[in-house]
Amino acid sequence: MKQVTAIIADDEENLRIGIKKHLEQLWPQLIVLGQAENGIQALDLIEKEKPDIAFIDIQMPGLTGVEVAQKVSAFCHVIFITAYDQYAVQAFESEAVDYILKPVTKDRLQITLLRLKKRLAAKGRTTDVDEKIQKVIQVLGNRQAPDYLRLVKVKTGSDLRFVPVSEVLYFKAEDKYTIVQTAIHEFLIKTPIKDLETVLNPKQFWRVHRSAIVNIDKIQVIKRSFTNQMMVGFERIDHSILVSRSYEHLFKQM
């Protein structure tokens, strides 16, 4: 019978050594061809050595374990290693993809290995592994749904600075730039108002004018000018922002 080969990929060396030691005891015939300490190395190693089995940690720098698996699952049996990831575990369970939970104990590893041996004996791998892994990837991908912007990247002199949006009073278009006003500073960014509108939390940031978005948490007064234009004023600064007629309803329907 052909000898079974494997690789181990984990960014933490102690964990790689630990798994290797367990494997030596539980499955002495298994040949560990190599170890990788990040996703890119793992992918290179698998493509070069073509092992039968790859033990891959999910959270790795470079490429994640899932990304590596996506590329190699056609010719290599992937066993995921994860520390704590309920979503991943659910996905693995429902798709019957092999995985090991950290801390990796001998007993747990033994169960996984027995299952694995059965599959390998049953003439290699089931054909739908790719599909299963795709599903897992989908599940894991959905979780990282795009989030609202939390930090605005601004340039101050030669420095790049990150300003939490919660500190921003308002964004206002000015020529080609957008003013980012905080209680203390005024920054200029190049992102146009209409692009900002799509990435800011609409519950906190209201478009009140063609050229302005305000942080309603920071509004201190709502007033009217002599010409009956609605204006909003903010903490710690003395100028206000004009609310155009078409957006006035926002302040009435709350």
Add this chain to the structure above:
Amino acid sequence: MINSKKPTSSLAITAVFNTAIALVLNFMVLKEPQFWDIFIISQLTGLSICFFVYTGIFISEKKLKKWMGGCIAAGMIIGIIVGGLLSWGYISFFQEFSAGYYYKQVFLKIAVFGVVFGIPIIYFFTAREKLIESEKRIQNEKIKRLSMEKEAAMTTLRLLQAQIEPHFLFNTLSNVISLFDIDVAKAKQMLIDVNEFLRISLTRTRQEMVTLSQELDLVRQYLDIFKIRMGKRLAYKIKNKTGRPDLLFPPLIVQPLVENAIKYGLEPKVEGGKITIDCRIEENVLSIEICDTGNGLDENASQAGIGINNISQRLESIYGTKAGLTLTQNYPSGIKAMIKVFL
């Protein structure tokens, strides 16, 4: 004068206004000593206008949203007519008919005064009240959202404070277990570190302030654990040049920033990097600088921001405007977090 929530107070203010008109008319314009008659006509006209304008506003708010101006104008005209009829009734009942012409002049003047001064005042009060209302709504919305956010922040804070972030704990324990097979002494050391780290973070859950050196000890403990896990991928240096071992500082400000630096900066970076923490006092300003040479904020900016907002808010709630946190790009790579506190 017009306050849709409190019609009685509107009527009272109107009565005062009417009295003022009566006084002005009596002593400055007509200069006749028939004050009580003028007073009563003024009240009848004014209150009638007020009543019908109020009715107009009420109808427009309930039924005819778009016809506010029209309803007010209609209310005004009806008010003037009814006020006029009432005044006329009063005069013919109590006074001899011959005085009618004279009182017609009085009535007209009152109506003109009422309308000329009343409209802007009505307008002013209605507009002001609308604004107060929308401000109130904003306030309520804000309070509601803030209390929700506060609750969420408290939950996060409790988790942060306990520091039993599952990923951290399970990964660390995996390391300890593996280390027992490789290097027992190291495994022991790591368990001691974890134990110490958990003890410190759990006990300080109930503390408002700790000393800066205590906080830095916790950070050192935390980084030691990661040093064993990440090996040569992590280097760190902590410098406390404040020269004040008893300097108080709130817990869980520095440590979460270090955690962010590891989680979003160094762990995802293939070659790892270095964390430098530098504390000093210059001209009564405490500055704590936390630099990492990690991946920077581009890729995980939105995630990293959650912690940052919490830390900023915490600093503000403790120090007000006397403290601040700024994040800048570190060169050649990574992030520099700078906390400044005016002592």
